[in-house]
Amino acid sequence: MQTTSGTAENxxxxxxxxxxxxAENRIGLLNRIAIIFSKRKIxxxxxxxxxxxxxxxxxxxIVIHESAEVVRKLARQIEKQVxxxxxxxxxxxxxxxxxxxxxxxxxxxxxxxxxxERLLRQYGxxxxxxxxxxxxxxxxxHKEETDALVKALEPYELIEFVRSARVAIIKDSAGFHEKLKxxxxxxPGEEVVENxxxxxxxxxxxx
Numbered sequence: 528m529q530t531t532s533g534t535a536e537n538x539x540x541x542x543x544x545x546x547x548x549x550a551e552n553r554i555g556l557l558n559r560i561a562i563i564f565s566k567r568k569i570x571x572x573x574x575x576x577x578x579x580x581x582x583x584x585x586x587x588x589i590v591i592h593e594s595a596e597v598v599r600k601l602a603r604q605i606e607k608q609v610x611x612x613x614x615x616x617x618x619x620x621x622x623x624x625x626x627x628x629x630x631x632x633x634x635x636x637x638x639x640x641x642x643x644e645r646l647l648r649q650y651g652x653x654x655x656x657x658x659x660x661x662x663x664x665x666x667x668x669h670k671e672e673t674d675a676l677v678k679a680l681e682p683y684e685l686i687e688f689v690r691s692a693r694v695a696i697i698k699d700s701a702g703f704h705e706k707l708k709x710x711x712x713x714x715p716g717e718e719v720v721e722n723x724x725x726x727x728x729x730x731x732x733x734x
Contacts, residue, residue, distance in 0.1 A: 540594040543572070544616050545624065545695045546602060548587035549579060549703050551610040560587070563604050569593060573626075575692035581703060584612065588624075588695050612707070617697055624695035628673035629655070630664045630680060631687040637662055643683045650676045661686055 550556060557576065564571055573590035591598070602614040634657065637643050650672065652664040666673055670690070677688050 541592055542594075543590065543592050543619055544595075544598045545619070545622055545693065546587075546589040546591065546598065546605070547615045547617070547695065547697065548589065548605060549581075549584055549612045549614075550587065550608070551583065551612070552578075552585040553610045556608060556610050557587075559608060560589075560605055563601065564589075564591070567597075567601070569597070569601070573692040575694055577694070579703065581707060584703070584707075588693050590693050613703065615697060617695075621699065622695040622697055624669070624693050625667050626670060626673060626693050627691040628666045628668070628676070629687075629689050630666070630676065630685060631661050632664065632680060633684040633686065634659060634662045636683045640683060643680070646676070646679050646683075650679075652676070 548560070561571070569591055571589060571591060573588070575588045576585055578584075579586040591601075593601075598616050602616050605611055606614045630652070632643065637647075647664055650666055651668075652666045654662055655665050656663040666676060673690055677685065
């Protein structure tokens with residue numbers, strides 16, 4: 528599998544994957560999905576859930592570091608949940624993704640030291656709250672970028688740092704609307720073919 532430096536496989540064949548789940552927004556679903564990972568002793572690096580482009584359907588972005596075979600099995604297991612409509616998984620090179628990071632810095636440090644202001648401009652930081660005792664800046668980007676700013680600000684009284692979960696969009700995707708139409712067209716009792724894209728090579732990432 529072709530990889531980039533950010534998604535390179537290690538000696539165990541593991542790399543970073545983003546699992547995308549389309550599901551009805553029902554109480555308890557998130558807990559059941561988390562149990563699927565915990566039973567297999569797989570650590571979730573990042574988890575985000577939000578409404579999707581389709582009313583009533585939520586989208587989960589789950590980031591893990593695993594082998595392709597393990598991720599494939601996880602996708603199949605998640606898709607067995609009643610509320611889940613479809614599951615996809617992608618490497619970092621096959622998605623567009625961002626994370627939001629907030630940095631609380633001493634306002635005195637910013638006003639007194641030109642270096643801090645220069646660093647914030649360099650990383651595209653924007654002020655969201657300015658107070659006498661501290662200023663909060665926001666940065667969007669990849670984990671490596673937001674982590675780099677943390678290290679750069681450490682000598683300048685970085686008070687707090689927090690990063691959001693990943694939000695991601697699949698590059699080779701026409702959206703979930705067409706897939707949803709297929710579900711709605713099924714006759715009552717007709718069996719849905721499970722994970723029909725999971726064994727089709729390059730087609731796996733095309734909705």
